[in-house]
Amino acid sequence: MPSSARDRATAFTAAATFASTISILGTLYYLDIPSLLQIRVKSRKVEPRCYSTSTKPSIQEFKTLTQQVTLKETYPLANKIEKNVPVYDCNDFDITNAKQIDSLQDELYHNLTSGPGVYVLKHFFTDTNTIDAANEAYDSIIDRELEQSGGKGDHFAPASSNSRIWNSFSKHALQHPENFTSYFSNPWFPIVCHSYLGPGYQITSQVNIVRSGGQPQMPHRDYHLGFQTDDDVVRWPKAVHAMSALLTLQGAVAHTDMPIASGPTRILPWSQGFAEGFRAYRTKEFIEYFEQNYVSLAMEKGDAIFFNPALFHAAGENTTKDFDRSANLIQVSSPFGKTMETIDSLPLVDAIYDTLLAKYRIEGMSQEVDAFIRAVADGYPFPTNLDCRPPASGRMAPECEQDVLRRGVSEGQDRGQVMEELTTLRKESSANGRVARQTTVFGT
Template sequence: MNRQARSRNTAITAAASIASTVGLLGTLYYLDIPAFLRQRVKSKQLEPRCYNATTKPSLTELTAITQQLTSKTTYPLAERVERNMPIYDCHNLNLDDADLIDRLQDELYHNLTSGPGVYILKHFFSDSTTIDSANAAFCAIIDDELEKTGAKGDHFAPASANSRIWNSFSKHALQDPESFTAYFSNPWFKVVCDSYLGPAYRITTQVNIVRPGGKAQMPHRDYHLGFQTDEDVVAWPKAVHAMTSLLTLQGAVAHTDMPEDSGPTRLLPYSQLFPEGFRAYRSKEFIDHFEQDYVAMPMEKGDAVFFNPALFHAAGENCTADFDRSANLIQVSSAFGKTMESIDTLPLIEKTYETLKSKHGAEGMTKEVDAFIRAVAEGYPFPTNLDCRPPGPSGMSPASEQDILREAIVNGWSKDKAMEELTEMRQASSANGKILRQTAVFGT
């Protein structure tokens, strides 16, 4: 073989070797072999199921996590990123564009699970009259409760310093059903809640009005594990620490403007990613870190902020001389969790039924009507009594309150008939429930 041929063969062999190597590297990359090998090692190592109560969580780890910067390219639908938080403008997002809303929900989900853990929706309520009507109802409730029971204490202020309405969701409906219906007909609730919790979520709310001089909260995490003591937290397995933040969505709607000096919520972006945060936030060194690094975003009336409940956060201090900061705090629970407050839905449905029926008669099953049904009625039929309420032919679960309420307004039932069906369903769902008559609402 002459020299030229040997050189050609050598070049071909080298090219084939390079191609083979590239192919192998591509396969390894595709299969993510390093991660696979780490998982293999981890699966063979027995680790304690709970965090060690005698060791301290690592502030260095939290600091490294929270030094990340949010890139606008990760959240292209956001108007901007400010103070490490994506800011969206509902005015510029078309609710009728299903593809856009799907992409938006992808962004919101990524934010809370892998990103900064918090975002703001400008113009969440675009019509200030809805907020004004709700505020009037809240004022009437506060005055009535003050007369009957006196001033209430608050999470972070003595009695009479601030005003709080526990379970404002139920009280709002009973005080002013028209205002309540308009408020929770806002389809943005469904977009936000579905993006993180999926369907069949449960909304609860609490109004909080912070007066001038109202002090800041201590940084904390929220429901479920955020409400446990230090001793209790370490008794829960590590998987529960990760799970608890996926069961609840936290938020607040601004019912007044919230200028900087009025104390809008203080937030530590990315802190929800710190695995041991539920047992760390009470420690002085973590409190000091929060106080040095938190961010707070001024908001306007009708704006909303939503965040992962594991995010380190705290209400700010109202440093104004004459301005009351008012927010409707939102806690939304997954169908697979328990709400922070008990909601008796039947009185709320009865009180708002005629308003909802009229709204459906004028509009049909619009996004607004659907949003209200999801807010006011239970979407998850369990726990139930399967002897009394077997699954319908069309699915693996019996009808929910939302199913029956939709059927009622679509078919124009009277309020009496609708309430009779819902009451019978509730009775049949109890441990000692009676079997429903065979003219079942669903399964047809």
């Protein structure tokens, strides 16, 4: 064979070999074989279950994470993006439009899990008279507790500087049942809570009033792991660090206007995504970075802010001379977690049932009535005693308190009937379950 022909044949063979190699590499890339092999190799290696106490969380990784920019294109239903925080106006939405609300809930969920981790809802309460009546109830509770025990401060200030109502949810119901019913009938509560936690959530709340001169908090994360000590946090496996942030939704409703000078919540968007954040927020370099980079949004009475509990945040300093900043702090818990405060729903239902029944007779099972039932009663039937409370017909679980309350108003049962049934449910759910059915007498 002439040399020129041999050269051409060699060149052709080389080209064919190159093309074949590229094809094989392309197929491997398409099938993501390298990643699969890495995963397989990695799966054979046992990784430490807990974060190392001998290494520090990376401040550089934290900076890179929190320097992301929130894009309006990602959250098209937002009214605007302010300081990296999506701001929605509740007046822009028709809550009876299921498709629109479903799209909004998709955005809210994405925000807290994969986005900046915080959003504001303008006009969460459109009727500020409800807020004003609640404030009057809170003032009465604060005055009574101050007289009885000298009052209570909050996490970061004594009662002389700030005022705190622990478990304001229950105290509000017993102080002013009608206003409590109106307040937690707000249909925006289930829209927000369901978007992150799904059905069966439970609401708790604490009122916090930061008076003129009130000092700022240190940056922190919230319940569950956020409330652990330094030593305890590192004992929990990595999966629990991720899980903790998914069990709670944090929020606050502005009960006064909140100009920047009054110290509305300081937040660091995107910080909830930092895996080691529950131990990092306590360290000096992370505290300093937060102090240099946090943002804060002014709010008006009736607005609300909600955020992932793993978001680095802190109450701000009230630098005004004559203005008290007041908020109802909302903490909502997944039925798969434990609430920070104990809510005994039975006396609350006893206090509000007649008001709720009257509301139902006018409105039927409206969004407001449904929202209130979800707020005040337990939506999860476990733990229970399955010998005494077997699964309801056609279901995998027995009735919960919400089921009983919803059925009670729809059937027009009186307060005594509903309270007897709820009391029996509570007793038969106990460990021994051997309880004679009897009516428990509540206050009239």
